Amino acid sequence: MKQTFQLFLAFLLMSTSASAKDYGQALTVRIWDNASAPHSNGIDTPETETEPNRLRNTSDAELYIFPADTSKATGQAVVICPGGGYGLLAIDHEGYEVAQWLAANGITGAVLKYRMPNHHPEVPLEDAEQALRILRGDVPGAEGFTCPKVGIAGFSAGGHLAAMASTIGSVRPDFSILFYPVISAVRGKRHQGTFINLLSTERTPEQDATYSLENRVTEATPPTLLLLSDDDKSVPPVNSTCYYTALKEHGIEASMHIYPKGGHGWGIRKSFRYKEAWQDAVLDWLRRH
Template identity: 80%
Template sequence: MTATASAQDYGQTATLKIWDNTTAPHSNGITTPETEKEPNRVRNTSEATLYIFPADKAKATGQAVVICPGGGYGMLAMDHEGYEMAKWFAANGITGAVLKYRMPNHHPEVPLEDAVQALRIMAGLEAGATGYTADKVGIVGFSAGGHLAAMASTIGSFKPAFSVLFYPVITAVQGKRHQGSFINLLSEQRTPEQDAAYSLESRVTADTPPAILLLSDDDKTVPPVNSTLYYNALKAHGIEASMHIYPSGGHGWGIRDSFRYKAQWQDAVLDWLRRINE
């Protein structure tokens, strides 16, 4: 992994290239250039990169988070589910590392190995993030990025200390799933066995870390049952969990001011992170 000059300046203190399709354990098969036809909507990613926003030293909690933006495993919403979120965590004493992960392109192992390597880097187990590592490294994910965060928490080879899941994709069960995410992750011709393997409510074990889930009751994109399935699985294994379902807001609100319950979710997340850090 190498430090690089960022092609995109988000206000981060450090930009770290993790690897690309040539140097990573697996390739996603994408050979065409990354695109950004809309600002902060990045597609076709074939290089994994970390954008690091260090914690305010006066408030430092000893925690860091790897942040996985959403985008249906087809693109990344790098602003309101990425660097803007990282700035908020950093201002509250938690180092935020935004992960620009490679799109799966029907290779589900690819984003997972990016997330696991990012966690290892921020935990100081891999070189490259000296001065930014933390004793407790969690993962934050939004929508399909929430599925990636939950993958790391359930089937990852190195698990986060905790997870913060915003309106996550969890299950591939028909009638409950976000179809587009699973088409991009696995393919439209995937097997029932593949669907089962990546329905993460069935992959929770006693080693899965604590989680807080935040979502809206009126989410028409990713059904709220995704979160309740994961919460119930955590509780069935005796794992600490919290869930906040807001009456309205739909899907994809992230840290946007337009979300009516922004102050409430921020208070809930900070309170929960303080409690699990005691």
């Protein structure tokens, strides 16, 4: 009952007014804050941007919508989860620049400014779930911008969030696109900082197993595209390959592109040698989903 009331309160508080952050979006949807969301992340200090497009201490969840070019519209939308190790959001090359590119190609892009977990792993997940509801039109907030098919994309720790929505979330996306995602908390595979921010340094082996998402794939996990570099030293490629293996073991349609060079965190940067290759791969995959 309490959660139902909190969700109702959040709908009343949801705002489609212009945001203080202007990334060129057509619409900003204020999802909720720590007071109106089902759970709080416990952060009571102001959001900061100590360097351009790097947001820290986020405790207000917002959705920045970039509508599809109407002449090319496919009826698809993608919730985009920027990376940053669950400690910040790299909201440019893993966020609004990706949304702009998708929109130009007929796919509505919606960048999720999710709340940092601050050791509350349910917090970013409930933000992602609510973003999916909004873009589907299941709850108010994005009238005129909703789409019949809504997927999710994520980069690095944002990839972990997208994979959480795809495996343990209560609102499943129609498809997921994971860029060099954090998946596993297993020693030797994990990106330690991500799991410290998500769960803490004092987490238990049981928590590590719960949030190692290769363990959480089911027959209900949506079709998935993975993109990564072979020489990624930050998030070992085994994160993607173990997730791909789990998808195939459960009969889930999946595809994976491993580029020989590029390291970690390239997003939509022009400096990434295989930028056009991954863009072609994503658009080709989306045409079939």
